[in-house]
Each structure stands twice: as structure tokens, then as C-alpha cells.
Amino acid sequence: MSIHLERAIQLLKKKITTVGTHAEEAVRDVTRALEEKDAALAQQICDNDDLIDELEVEIEEECLKILALYQPVATDLRFIIAVLKINNDLERIGDLAVNIAERALYLATQKSAKVQFDFHSMAQTTQLMLSKALDALVNVDVHTARQVCAMDDEVDTMNREMYLLVQEGGQAHPEQLEMLIHMLSISRHLERIADLATNIAEDVIYMARGEIVRHRLEDYLG
Numbered sequence: 747m748s749i750h751l752e753r754a755i756q757l758l759k760k761k762i763t764t765v766g767t768h769a770e771e772a773v774r775d776v777t778r779a780l781e782e783k784d785a786a787l788a789q790q791i792c793d794n795d796d797l798i799d800e801l802e803v804e805i806e807e808e809c810l811k812i813l814a815l816y817q818p819v820a821t822d823l824r825f826i827i828a829v830l831k832i833n834n835d836l837e838r839i840g841d842l843a844v845n846i847a848e849r850a851l852y853l854a855t856q857k858s859a860k861v862q863f864d865f866h867s868m869a870q871t872t873q874l875m876l877s878k879a880l881d882a883l884v885n886v887d888v889h890t891a892r893q894v895c896a897m898d899d900e901v902d903t904m905n906r907e908m909y910l911l912v913q914e915g916g917q918a919h920p921e922q923l924e925m926l927i928h929m930l931s932i933s934r935h936l937e938r939i940a941d942l943a944t945n946i947a948e949d950v951i952y953m954a955r956g957e958i959v960r961h962r963l964e965d966y967l968g
């Protein structure tokens with residue numbers, strides 16, 4: 747590897763880590779805004795979304811520049827490809843955090859729902875998956891990446907439970923249907939963040955080993 751390519755890749759690692767940190771903070775803060783009915787914090791998350799968007803564009807341009815200037819191969823090429831995909835996933839996580847924040851703004855104005863769901867457990871599991879996925883990225887750690895992939899079913903199960911609760915709650919308390927729909931939307935967004943964390947973990951595996959495990963993840967984990 748040339749010294750110039752090495753420097754470019756190290757800079758890219760720092761930038762993708764920065765985006766990951768912002769995305770992780772957004773998910774953590776929106777969880778707190780939701781649990782504490784903190785409308786100001788929810789609005790702050792919405793207002794800060796442009797930062798992740800700008801960083802995503804910057805990283806994509808940097809990846810394309812490296813590909814054009816240095817024509818990397820093997821491990822370096824896999825790293826660039828993985829960063830392009832992870833960069834997009836992190837931007838989408840930021841968008842989902844904003845979507846949850848918008849629901850949190852609405853819920854902050856409402857009385858407590860008569861149907862209760864443990865968002866804390868779901869959010870904590872989702873945050874842990876994202877944190878582990880980013881750790882796996884930084885350390886190119888396949889073992890941790892596999893742990894993230896294995897956790898995804900847990901969040902999927904919680905999302906299905908939320909759907910059943912909303913279905914039952916809508917029948918028992920139709921006057922709260924709008925609130926329940928917002929709660930279901932939050933559950934779906936958290937489940938999608940967990941999916942994106944899994945995508946990041948799968949890309950780390952590809953980066954490290956050159957193996958594409960997407961669509962055959964059960965065989966890989968088994």
C-alpha cells in the first residue's frame with residue numbers, strides 16, 4: 747500500500763467513526779426523549795439531522811476519490827466498498843432517529859396510553875446492537891459482528907409483540923388509536939435501526955473475510 751493510500755484510508759476510518767458516533771448519539775438521545783417526554787430534546791434531534799447528512803455526502807465523495815486516484819485492491823478495496831454501504835446505513839439510522847423524535851414530540855403532548863409497552867428494553871437492545879456493530883467496524887472484529895447478527899431476532903420479536911398490543915389496544919381503547927399508531931411506528935423504526943445495525947455487522951464480516959453473508963445469515967451463524 748502506498749503511503750498516500752494508507753493516509754487516505756486512515757482519514758476515512760476517522761470520518762466513518764465520527765458518523766457512527768453521531769448516529770449512536772441520536773438513537774440514545776431519542777430514546778431518552780421518548781422515555782422522559784422531553785420535547786426539547788426531541789426537537790434538537792430533528793434540528794441536528796443535517797450534520798449526519800453532510801458527513802454522509804463528504805464520506806461518499808472521499809470513497810469515490812480514493813477509488814479513482816489509487817485503484818485499491820483486495821482488503822483495501824473491500825474496506826472502501828464496505829464504508830460506502832455502512833455510510834448509507836448510518837445516514838438512514840439518523841433519519842429513523844428523527845422519525846422517532848417526531849413521534850416523541852407528539853407523545854409528549856399526550857396523557858399516558860392505557861396500553862403499555864416496554865420501549866426501554868427494545869431501545870436498549872437496539873442501542874447495544876448499534877454500539878457493537880460500530881465496535882466491530884472500528885476493530886474489524888468478526889466475533890462481535892456475529893453477536894450483532896444473532897441479536898436481531900430479539901428485536902424482531904419485540905416488534906411483533908408491539909403489533910399485537912396495538913391491535914388489542916385499538917379495539918379496547920379506540921379513543922387512543924392515534925397514539926397507539928404512533929407507538930407502533932416507533933417500534934417499527936427501532937426494529938429497522940436494528941436491521942441496519944445488522945447490515946453494518948454483515949459488512950464488517952465482508953470487509954474482514956471477503957464473505958457475503960447477507961441472505962444466508964442463518965447458515966453462517968449456525
